[in-house]
Structure formats: C-alpha cells, structure tokens
Amino acid sequence: MTHVNVLDPGASPLDYYGFELRRHRESAGLTQRQLGEIVSYTGSLIGQIETARKVPTPEFSERVDAALGTGGLLSRLVDLVLRSQLPVWFRQVAELEARAVEICTFQTHMVHGLLQTEGYARSVLGAMDETDLDDRTAVRLARQRIFEKDESPVFWTVLSEAALLQGMGEPSMMRDQLARLLALEGDPRINVQVLPFSAGAHAGLTGSFTVFHFDRDPAIVYTEGYGAGHPTANPDTVKDCSLRYDHLRAAALSLKDSAELIRRVMEERYAEPGDSVA
Structure with missing residues (x-):
C-alpha cells in the first residue's frame, strides 16, 4: 500500500490528482470520512483516490470541487487522469476523438464506445478480463464527454444489424443500450444508421473502421486489432x-x-417478461 506521505505528485496524472485532493482536503480541515459524508462517498474511497489506488470520476470531481471550493481544479484534472488510464496504444485515439470536428465510424459487431451505456461497456470490457473493471469502464465512459463540449463533433455511425442481435450481458442491458441509441434520434450531431442484413455484400466486409476529420489537419483512418x-x-x-x-x-x-429497426429488435428480442409486443 502506498503511504500518503511518500506520494509523488510528479509520478503520474493520477498521483498528482491524489496529491491535490489531499492538499485541499487538509486545508479545509476535513478528514477523509468527513469529506466523504459531504460528497456522499465513503471515506475509504477518498483515501484510495488520494493514494492513487482508485481512479476518480467526473461526477466525484465535480462534487469535491464544490465541497472544497477548488475553483474547478479537480474537474479540469480528471480528463487528463482518465486519458492516462487508457491502454497506451489507445491514447492517441482518445486525442483524435477530442480534436475531431467529425467522426464517421462503421461497426460490424458492437456499438461504438462513444455511444455505449455503462452496462454494455462493462460487458464488452469484462469479456476475458475482469481486472479493474470498474475503473476501465469509467475511463471508457469518460470519453463520451466530448459530446458535452460547446463545439462537439458531428458523429456518424453505420452499425451492422449484427450488432443489434449480438447480446451483451442480460436482455435488460441490451434493451437499455438500444434505448440509448433511440434517445439520440433527435440529436442532429449524433446520427445512427443500421446496415441491414438485406444489404448483402457491402463496402465494409473487411472490418470496422473510423475516419476522423479535423479543421486544419488531414483526415485520419483508424482500425483496430487485438491489443x-x-x-x-x-x-x-x-x-x-x-x-x-x-x-x-x-x-x-x-x-x-434505422430507429424503427432498433425499436423493433429491442421490443421483440430483448422484451422484459410480461411486455406485450404490438
């Protein structure tokens, strides 16, 4: 266990965040338990974050900023912390997502990470590896904060019908994921199209890919393999x-x-017990 007195704020963004959290908490004259009670988290969690053993979330950062009057310091740091927790090979992609003005992605078998619900993300990330699953899920969901920016990117996804039918976890979790896609129907900046099986042979048979477009820089194509x-x-x-x-x-x-097909699959394939399908 890392001792708080030897925590090096220069070791990593996570260590720096923990150092600043501890410094501001102690300046406010609060114990970990007292701060936890104020922000509705456990004192144990406060301690784990202060010693860089747990990854903070944006919601945690906002609550602590408000409680300690930090002027938004932790909320500004948390994006850097979360990005640093991504696999090394994926960090460049997160930077591309943050800089892009338009993202066009084709997905063959699952919903893109920028549109995943927490349950869906946990199911995807937990396949074959459940280590640090809470933290890895939080890090993936944090990427979706790009849609909260004043100038958020335009996002287009063409999603194979197979992704709607590939059940991830319990039926209720898939229902929530498809409901999330339907909730985006009225958002002109996030567009979801489904490529139906009836399309037959198509231009994406080689596999999933994403094209990032930028204001001034050349476009970049991204593909992904195992690790x-x-x-x-x-x-x-x-x-x-x-x-x-x-x-x-x-x-x-x-x-x-596309929305009609998503709705139909949600109601017919992932219906809750007792639901009636029109």
Missing part, C-alpha cells in the same frame, strides 16, 4: 475508406428506418 490500434493519414487509405464509408451510408437504412 493494437492502427491510425494512418496515408492519403490513399483515407481516400479508399472515405469512399467505402459513403457507400456504407448509402446502403444503410435511413435515420428514421
């Missing part, structure tokens, strides 16, 4: 994937028809 990411700005690759994406979007159902 490795592959971003590239190669003009030929970007041109090819951009063309493929245009064809995928044309072959997919309209936004309205």
Whole structure:
C-alpha cells in the first residue's frame, strides 16, 4: 500500500490528482470520512483516490470541487487522469476523438464506445478480463464527454444489424443500450444508421473502421486489432475508406428506418417478461 506521505505528485496524472485532493482536503480541515459524508462517498474511497489506488470520476470531481471550493481544479484534472488510464496504444485515439470536428465510424459487431451505456461497456470490457473493471469502464465512459463540449463533433455511425442481435450481458442491458441509441434520434450531431442484413455484400466486409476529420489537419483512418490500434493519414487509405464509408451510408437504412429497426429488435428480442409486443 502506498503511504500518503511518500506520494509523488510528479509520478503520474493520477498521483498528482491524489496529491491535490489531499492538499485541499487538509486545508479545509476535513478528514477523509468527513469529506466523504459531504460528497456522499465513503471515506475509504477518498483515501484510495488520494493514494492513487482508485481512479476518480467526473461526477466525484465535480462534487469535491464544490465541497472544497477548488475553483474547478479537480474537474479540469480528471480528463487528463482518465486519458492516462487508457491502454497506451489507445491514447492517441482518445486525442483524435477530442480534436475531431467529425467522426464517421462503421461497426460490424458492437456499438461504438462513444455511444455505449455503462452496462454494455462493462460487458464488452469484462469479456476475458475482469481486472479493474470498474475503473476501465469509467475511463471508457469518460470519453463520451466530448459530446458535452460547446463545439462537439458531428458523429456518424453505420452499425451492422449484427450488432443489434449480438447480446451483451442480460436482455435488460441490451434493451437499455438500444434505448440509448433511440434517445439520440433527435440529436442532429449524433446520427445512427443500421446496415441491414438485406444489404448483402457491402463496402465494409473487411472490418470496422473510423475516419476522423479535423479543421486544419488531414483526415485520419483508424482500425483496430487485438491489443493494437492502427491510425494512418496515408492519403490513399483515407481516400479508399472515405469512399467505402459513403457507400456504407448509402446502403444503410435511413435515420428514421434505422430507429424503427432498433425499436423493433429491442421490443421483440430483448422484451422484459410480461411486455406485450404490438
């Protein structure tokens, strides 16, 4: 166990966050338990975060900032902390997501991480590996904060029908995930289209990919394998994937028809016991 007196604030963003949390708590004359009672968390959790053994969440940071009058310090630090907890190979992708003005992604078998619910994310991340699952889930969900920015990116996703049918966890969890997609229907900056099985052979048979567009920089294509990411700005690759994406979007159902299919799958495949399907 790391002792608070030897915590090095320069060791990592997580250590620095813990150092600042402890410093501001002690300046306020509060014990860990007292601060926990104020912000509705346990004193044990406060201690774990102060000693860099637990990853803070944005909600935790906002509550502590308000309680200690830090001027929003921890809320500004938490994004850096969460990004530092991503796998090394994925950190560049998180930076691309944060900088992009438009994100166009095709997904063959699961909902993109930027649209996942907590339950869905836990199921995906917990497959084959449940170590530090709470922290890894929090880190994934924190990426979705890009949609809270004043100038959030335009997000387009073409989602294979297979992703709707691939059950992750309990039926209720899948129902919640599909309900999340339906809740986005009226948001012009987040667009979900479904590529139905009836489309047959299509331009995305090679696999999932994402194209990031920026204000001034060249577009970047990102593909992913087991434990490795592959971003590239190669003009030929970007041109090819951009063309493929245009064809995928044309072959997919309209936004309205996509929502209808999602709703139908949710009600028929993942209905709660006792639900009646119209």
